[in-house]
Amino acid sequence: MSQLHTGRVVSSTGNHCVVADEAGTLQRCQLRHRQGARPVCGDRVDWHADDGTAYIEQIHPRRNVIERGDFRGRPRALAANIDRLILVVAPAPTPDLLLVDRYRVLAGAADIPLMIWINKTDRAEGAGSEPLQRLTDQQTELGLPMLRGSAETGAGIEALKTWIHAETVILVGQSGVGKTSLTQHLIPALALRTGEISEASGQGRHTTTDTRLFPRPEGGCLIDSPGVRTLRLDHLSVRDVAAGFPDITEKAHACRFRDCHHLEEPQCAVQSAIKQGQIDPQRLMNWRRLITETGGADSNQAQP
Ligand SMILES: Nc1nc2c(ncn2[C@@H]2O[C@H](COP(=O)(O)OP(=O)(O)OP(=O)(O)O)[C@@H](O)[C@H]2O)c(=O)[nH]1
Ligand SMILES: [Mg+2]
Ligand SMILES: [Zn+2]
Known part of the structure; x- marks a missing residue:
């Protein structure tokens, strides 16, 4: 096999992507059929030329x-x-x-x-x-x-x-x-x-x-990246949602009930924080909405 090159994906559409090497030289590469994950922007990849066409051989493990x-x-x-x-x-x-x-x-x-x-x-x-x-x-x-x-x-x-x-x-x-x-x-x-x-x-x-x-x-x-109107997060878990709401999850530890929904329960630490102006009520509304969207019917799971 001819030489393998390494580069970083700068764009990826359909069945090809463009890869930049260290010097910034761009190479258009085809994806192999049945290649597992699709390379995306920021991926580090190995490619090699075969009969004048460059092919992505593998995607390096992703950090995130x-x-x-x-x-x-x-x-x-x-x-x-x-x-x-x-x-x-x-x-x-x-x-x-x-x-x-x-x-x-x-x-x-x-x-x-x-x-x-x-x-x-x-x-x-x-x-x-x-x-x-x-x-x-x-x-x-x-x-x-x-x-x-x-x-x-x-x-x-x-x-x-x-x-x-x-x-x-x-x-x-x-x-x-x-x-x-x-x-x-x-x-x-x-x-x-x-x-x-x-x-x-x-x-x-x-x-x-x-x-x-x-x-x-x-x-x-x-x-x-292109502008968005909204962002679907259905694939994420209730725990992921919690990661975006540290203000709510931290306070929730002090709620009287472990399964508190922060609605009208007595001694709800989240509601008290809202009353004291420490948490924007809109944050709680958005938290509730995202918990529901991610399939978390039972919001207690949001408490780590
Ligand atoms: N006054 C002013 N106008 C700006 C500024 N930044 C961008 N604009 C203008 O806002 C408009 C939109 O800018 P873009 O850079 O195309 O916005 P974008 O976020 O890339 O939009 P999409 O590609 O559609 O997601 C253009 O008319 C810009 O000239 C700024 O700092 N001040
Ligand atoms: Mg733009
Ligand atoms: Zn509560």
Whole structure:
């Protein structure tokens, strides 16, 4: 057999993928028939050329993998070997707090740190809106990192660079928040297509269609992904949901009843924390909703 090469998958569609070597040279590779797992962005793979066609021979073991539910709720890998998930939000389109909690669960389940980047700080409209303020309060209460700035003016970008350093980072979030603009700003040599926000709907137009990995000249990689409206998590367990709600699960230990549903039970520590303003009531609503979606009819299992 001719020489085996190793590289990192930068994009993957249908029955082929594009692999970059250390020097950044790209190679289009075919998948073998009946190959088990499909390579995804961020995968390290071995490939070799056979009669002028390059084939993926194997996928290296994954350190972690981000999986979302497909239209039937079956897990579908999106990217692998990720150091950090950056959820991009903006004053417009208005942040969807349920979607934010879905990403917190997704990141918790895959054990990948999640950071929030509040983009478009150069725009006044919606800057102090209720959902955005709520989101920042939640992130502060959770003690999770959050940075803000603008892909347009470059504000805050230096701070972001020191955070992401040489990591492999995936940018996720609603359409139109500026994921591609941020990628473009961090890697100026690229010429990416960014989209306009539709005047009618206030939503982005889903400009990016494929998840793609871009090596950064300073080291590390950025993965730009298409915007989403929602994120199915049916394939995850009640325990995974708990990983995205440490505020609720920690308090739940102090509830009088071990099987407390945090509704109207006496001496519910979660309800007391809500009354004292330590937990946003919307977090509990979202927790309940995600527990139900993941098939956890019995929510006590959420307590580790
Ligand atoms: N004022 C301002 N506009 C921005 C900023 N970042 C992005 N935009 C604009 O917002 C629009 C959407 O930006 P994109 O980068 O295409 O958004 P996206 O998140 O990649 O959207 P999808 O690919 O559809 O998921 C474009 O018109 C950008 O020029 C910013 O920091 N400030
Ligand atoms: Mg985009
Ligand atoms: Zn309770």
